Amino acid sequence: MNPLEYIFPGIIAAQGIHAAVELRIPDLLAAGPKTAAELASECGADPETLERLLRALASLEIFDCTEDGRYKNTEFGDVLREDHPESQRDGGMFLAAPFLWRPLGELAESVRTGKPSFNAMFGQSFFDYLADHAEDAALFNRVMTQGIAWTAPALLKAYDFSRFKRLVDVGGGQGALLRELLVATPKLKGVLFDLPAVVAGAVTILQNGVAGRAEIVGGNFFESVPEGGDCYLLKGVLHDWGDEDSVKILGNVRKAIRPDGTLLLMESLIDSDERPAGLGDLLMLVIGGRDRSQADFRRLLAETGFTLTRVIPAVATSLIECHPA
Numbered sequence: 001m002n003p004l005e006y007i008f009p010g011i012i013a014a015q016g017i018h019a020a021v022e023l024r025i026p027d028l029l030a031a032g033p034k035t036a037a038e039l040a041s042e043c044g045a046d047p048e049t050l051e052r053l054l055r056a057l058a059s060l061e062i063f064d065c066t067e068d069g070r071y072k073n074t075e076f077g078d079v080l081r082e083d084h085p086e087s088q089r090d091g092g093m094f095l096a097a098p099f100l101w102r103p104l105g106e107l108a109e110s111v112r113t114g115k116p117s118f119n120a121m122f123g124q125s126f127f128d129y130l131a132d133h134a135e136d137a138a139l140f141n142r143v144m145t146q147g148i149a150w151t152a153p154a155l156l157k158a159y160d161f162s163r164f165k166r167l168v169d170v171g172g173g174q175g176a177l178l179r180e181l182l183v184a185t186p187k188l189k190g191v192l193f194d195l196p197a198v199v200a201g202a203v204t205i206l207q208n209g210v211a212g213r214a215e216i217v218g219g220n221f222f223e224s225v226p227e228g229g230d231c232y233l234l235k236g237v238l239h240d241w242g243d244e245d246s247v248k249i250l251g252n253v254r255k256a257i258r259p260d261g262t263l264l265l266m267e268s269l270i271d272s273d274e275r276p277a278g279l280g281d282l283l284m285l286v287i288g289g290r291d292r293s294q295a296d297f298r299r300l301l302a303e304t305g306f307t308l309t310r311v312i313p314a315v316a317t318s319l320i321e322c323h324p325a
């Protein structure tokens with residue numbers, strides 16, 4: 001694809017998908033093809049305008065138009081249904097939601113100032129904002145949970161967790177990854193650690209089958225993290241933060257980890273041979289974080305008393321294995 005082609009469809013495509021998902025069109029088409037008029041009466045839209053949206057998304061292969069003028073889901077439309085086993089519905093809602101596209105719209109300002117446009121726009125940092133906006137926070141948490149279905153198999157294939165006794169998932173969201181690790185590793189015990197409001201939504205995920213081996217702890221990793229684990233996992237956590245904050249988080253993990261423990265960071269490396277971090281770094285920029293190189297991690301780790309021992313590719317990201325120095 002000619003890179004300049006992104007200029008035209010990119011934002012419009014994302015907003016078009018967002019609108020269709022918000023109107024629940026993929027769900028309404030689950031039972032079979034429908035006309036724009038039928039869909040419009042079901043979702044409360046203007047029939048002519050809805051037809052324009054459906055036509056535009058048919059050009060992106062989200063929907064198909066049948067010979068008799070009805071619309072149906074393609075495989076991509078199907079995955080935007082709420083009840084699809086690998087649903088990307090929340091993914092379709094995510095980047096095009098105002099709390100993300102608006103600061104992304106101010107990317108040039110972030111590049112100019114080196115500061116997160118999110119903070120300038122909303123007057124607070126990203127996670128403080130989520131603490132005050134329950135609906136956006138719920139969407140964020142669901143997107144994180146959905147993402148685990150894609151990353152957990154790669155992580156389990158890339159790394160043997162059976163050598164550990166007690167794994168602490170720091171910033172582990174609502175426990176979807178910890179659950180997968182515990183299911184795959186029958187002798188492992190796990191601690192889910194995240195903000196109290198986030199772990200409040202973890203109970204159902206960590207119930208069936210693993211409840212006896214999963215502990216849920218709410219707290220703030222800038223203050224402390226649970227002690228005594230022989231493995232600390234931080235997946236997609238440090239990229240949310242600048243260096244000063246990352247050093248504080250790693251410093252607290254260093255205080256809590258056993259001397260013979262292992263720290264695992266799961267991050268997109270900007271200099272990975274397999275899959276270098278790409279546009280995600282710009283999203284991190286506007287919310288106040290950054291993707292990093294191996295050398296950046298070595299420096300942060302050295303500053304906080306860790307040594308980087310190996311980097312293991314894990315499909316979309318890299319697993320960075322570290323030990324207390």
Ligand SMILES: C[S@@+](CC[C@H](N)C(=O)[O-])C[C@H]1O[C@@H](n2cnc3c(N)ncnc32)[C@H](O)[C@@H]1O
Pocket residue numbers: 127144145147148170171172173174193194195198219220221222234235236237240
């Ligand atoms: C990008 S998400 C990653 C979630 C999960 N590890 C994953 O990969 O799906 C970062 C997580 O850090 C958590 N977090 C942010 N600030 C925190 C804090 N001060 N203390 C503990 N957790 C925090 C967020 O609630 C969120 O769940």
